Amino acid sequence: xxxxxxxxxxxxxxxxxxxxxxxxxxxxxxxxxxxxxxxxxxxxxxxxxxxxxxxxxxxxxxxxxxxxxxxxxxxxxxxxxxxxxxxxxxxxxxxxxxxxxxxxxxxxxxxxxxxxxxxxxxxxxxxxxxxxxxxxxxxxxxxxxxxxxxxxxxxxxxxxxxxxxxxxxxxxxxxxxxxxxxxxxxxxxxxxxxxxxxxxxxxxxxxxxxxxxxxxxxxxxxxxxxxxxxxxxxxxxxxxxxxxxxxxxxxxxxxxxxxxxxxxxxxxxxxxxxxxxxxxxxxxxxxxxxxxxxxxxxxxxxxxxxxxxxxxxxxxxxxxxxxxxxxxxxxxxxxxxxxxxxxxxxxxxxxxxxxxxxxxxxxxxxxxxxxxxxxxxxxxxxxxxxxxxxxxxxxxxxxxxxxxxxxxxxxxxxxxxxxxxxxxxxx
Amino acid sequence: xxxxxxxxxxxxxxxxxxxxxxxxxxxxxxxxxxxxxxxxxxxxxxxxxxxxxxxxxxxxxxxxxxxxxxxxxxxxxxxxxxxxxxxxxxxxxxxxxxxxxxxxxxxxxxxxxxxxxxxxxxxxxxxxxxxxxxxxxxxxxxxxxxxxxxxxxxxxxxxxxxxxxxxxxxxxxxxxxxxxxxxxxxxxxxxxxxxxxxxxxxxxxxxxxxxxxxxxxxxxxxxxxxxxxxxxxxxxxxxxxxxxxxxxxxxxxxxxxxxxxxxxxxxxxxxxxxxxxxxxxxxxxxxxxxxxxxxxxxxxxxxxxxxxxxxxxxxxxxxxxxxxxxxxxxxxxxxxxxxxxxxxxxxxxxxxxxxxxxxxxxxxxxxxxxxxxxxxxxxxxxxxxxxxxxxxxxxxxxxxxxxxxxxxxxxxxxxxxxxxxxxxxxx
Numbered sequence: 060x061x062x063x064x065x066x067x068x069x070x071x072x073x074x075x076x077x078x079x080x081x082x083x084x085x086x087x088x089x090x091x092x093x094x095x096x097x098x099x100x101x102x103x104x105x106x107x108x109x110x111x112x113x114x115x116x117x118x119x120x121x122x123x124x125x126x127x128x129x130x131x132x133x134x135x136x137x138x139x140x141x142x143x144x145x146x147x148x149x150x151x152x153x154x155x156x157x158x159x160x161x162x163x164x165x166x167x168x169x170x171x172x173x174x175x176x177x178x179x180x181x182x183x184x185x186x187x188x189x190x191x192x193x194x195x196x197x198x199x200x201x202x203x204x205x206x207x208x209x210x211x212x213x214x215x216x217x218x219x220x221x222x223x224x225x226x227x228x229x230x231x232x233x234x235x236x237x238x239x240x241x242x243x244x245x246x247x248x249x250x251x252x253x254x255x256x257x258x259x260x261x262x263x264x265x266x267x268x269x270x271x272x273x274x275x276x277x278x279x280x281x282x283x284x285x286x287x288x289x290x291x292x293x294x295x296x297x298x299x300x301x302x303x304x305x306x307x308x309x310x311x312x313x314x315x316x317x318x319x320x321x322x323x324x325x326x327x328x329x330x331x332x333x334x335x336x337x338x339x340x341x342x343x344x345x346x347x348x349x350x351x352x353x354x355x356x357x358x359x360x361x362x363x364x365x366x367x368x369x370x371x372x373x374x375x376x377x378x379x380x381x382x383x384x385x386x387x388x389x390x391x392x393x394x395x396x397x398x399x400x401x402x403x404x405x406x407x408x409x410x411x412x413x414x415x416x417x418x419x420x421x422x423x424x425x426x427x428x429x430x431x432x433x434x435x436x437x438x439x440x441x442x443x444x445x446x447x448x449x450x451x452x453x454x455x456x457x458x459x460x461x462x463x464x465x466x467x468x469x470x471x472x473x474x475x476x477x478x479x480x481x482x483x484x485x486x
Numbered sequence: 487x488x489x490x491x492x493x494x495x496x497x498x499x500x501x502x503x504x505x506x507x508x509x510x511x512x513x514x515x516x517x518x519x520x521x522x523x524x525x526x527x528x529x530x531x532x533x534x535x536x537x538x539x540x541x542x543x544x545x546x547x548x549x550x551x552x553x554x555x556x557x558x559x560x561x562x563x564x565x566x567x568x569x570x571x572x573x574x575x576x577x578x579x580x581x582x583x584x585x586x587x588x589x590x591x592x593x594x595x596x597x598x599x600x601x602x603x604x605x606x607x608x609x610x611x612x613x614x615x616x617x618x619x620x621x622x623x624x625x626x627x628x629x630x631x632x633x634x635x636x637x638x639x640x641x642x643x644x645x646x647x648x649x650x651x652x653x654x655x656x657x658x659x660x661x662x663x664x665x666x667x668x669x670x671x672x673x674x675x676x677x678x679x680x681x682x683x684x685x686x687x688x689x690x691x692x693x694x695x696x697x698x699x700x701x702x703x704x705x706x707x708x709x710x711x712x713x714x715x716x717x718x719x720x721x722x723x724x725x726x727x728x729x730x731x732x733x734x735x736x737x738x739x740x741x742x743x744x745x746x747x748x749x750x751x752x753x754x755x756x757x758x759x760x761x762x763x764x765x766x767x768x769x770x771x772x773x774x775x776x777x778x779x780x781x782x783x784x785x786x787x788x789x790x791x792x793x794x795x796x797x798x799x800x801x802x803x804x805x806x807x808x809x810x811x812x813x814x815x816x817x818x819x820x821x822x823x824x825x826x827x828x829x830x831x832x833x834x835x836x837x838x839x840x841x842x843x844x845x846x847x848x849x850x851x852x853x854x855x856x857x858x859x860x861x862x863x864x865x866x867x868x869x870x871x872x873x874x875x876x877x878x879x880x881x882x883x884x885x886x887x888x889x890x891x892x893x894x895x896x897x898x899x900x901x902x903x904x905x906x907x908x909x910x911x912x913x
Contacts, residue, residue, distance in 0.1 A: 437907030
């Protein structure tokens, strides 16, 4: 017991030290100019490639241990790094290096009647805590976006991926040092002890400014429940495609199939198809048959059930459900207003798309559907940082404040007001 | 007990009903265009003026009850509405009506290689819960900024100001109805029952998107501890003025006096004066003497204590303290770097000012001091929504995410991504 207690104390001290080092590094990063941060990113990318063998070896050891411990094939798939994955990681960091720099951007400026010049300028948030599970590439993606946006990162990866994460972090630290930036700007917690998550959620003695959890719903729920600092997280993605009476039938089929079936397990996958009653006569059958033929289970309302014997009956719960599987709920609605109403009631404000050639219907949908991402004539699966041009992705936020939708480097910044006067005092 | 229980149930139901009505009203407001929301604000302003007598009578009754209950003069002062205060309230709403509309603003747009057009557009947050104390004008200010930004508001005022708040809210509801907007867009909770605060902090069954507390530190601390929804709040304002060796001595004295003494109880009041060692020889004495002569207690470091026998000795705690009183801590620091270091250690990231004619020193200070508001040659007391041109003020945020510094209509909005395609699917 006493030895365990000593270990706890040591771990606590190590964490405290990490927090202080992260805060100091955040100041160095915020002070560094664009060129220095870009140099660091290029060096990080090169170092990841240079350490490819070590990273792959560490990953092979993680894989072996996980498989010996009886990991599921899906779990092993998330954990595994193919040689190409390391190249992709390096080129991801490189992509981030070339993106526009969000730090120092003047978003707005104005002059007050008393002559004060006020500017709203984007600045780094400070220290970002990232809690994730088994995907090793998160280590590289998160590090790249944090350095890009001038933030320090404290990373807590999954226990099974600890070796891989350590090898990747070693390369990243080397890159930072080459650009004369402190390697502590990106730190990895020393063990996967659950106590660490608790300390991070409490803000690590005031050194963590925001927590970003990445992983399954139980992780996100725990983080949202226990965090004493702000959280940017992804909860539910109950996404809709609404096919309007004025839809191009070919586009409609392509977009619906892609939205549902490209990858069924991503948060931007469509879960419900809404079809305009006024267009159902010619649109519903091709849509439903295409889905069924693609191997998708269709749960339809009464009208949809008449289309094909393979269609099953939908219950009210289906409209709320994020299937994350080859299952779709299908309902006839009364035009764009009916679609907006359905989405307001059952949706999760994540990503919703309208298919129509009617510009006015599209405008109504885009304005009135209150989701992080609204699309016109495009697949819901575009709800993704890379597809938005953000480079590596740190996740998708389903909250309403600060960040919404794909979280890129910009959302890892906040702002300050810079006020310039020539001696003004307030009357 | 049973009667009390029934009352509780009734209150619970009333709150649930309020939440649902707020959510529905938020949709109406978000759908309303600029002109309709502006019309509502003009009508709200007129209605406040038209109901001036009722508002003043209700306030007189609140005052009488508060004084009978032994309210302090400071408390009574915050509660009291002079006839001019109602005019100021009405013209405050009018000012907000004429401000630029933040809703629908396209902050950024870009085209992806696949032809998708992505725009980041500002949209209302939804339903804002505001928990405040005795100042009746908060009712009008909060209502105006919420309507301006397309949000519904649920207001919980202090029990002593309930009558005043009700009279103001009645006028506001009348204004909303004149513009064909639902009067439930601005609601006031029916009693000051403490249970209501708890329900609001829990998000009122998912109907409140953000809580803004306005009042003393114990209220803010409770809200930050218990809220299960995001909070925009003001905690500490330990503000600094740094007088650089290259400061204009006259501006320095004026800015320091104004920053500290204009009003000592506001969050933007300076609490610590930092003086550059290289300029202390000619700058320190006039600054310290001016402060002492203005009736300010000066707590200085060793050098400052040699200036005047009235200077008391400062202890380490003084550098951390938000005095909110005619007391200032004074310290000699080693140039702008020393000032930045001191503020990083002791400051609260609220508002800090540099006085100098040296542009480079100013640039370093403005960039490296990590506060919501940084000023050059201007008083810290400008940290205020009205002074920033935001019209009525809903508070100052000391958190780092979403809003920082004075919170205006813009910070009561969030954004969504509007993506326009012509049939794109994701490979």
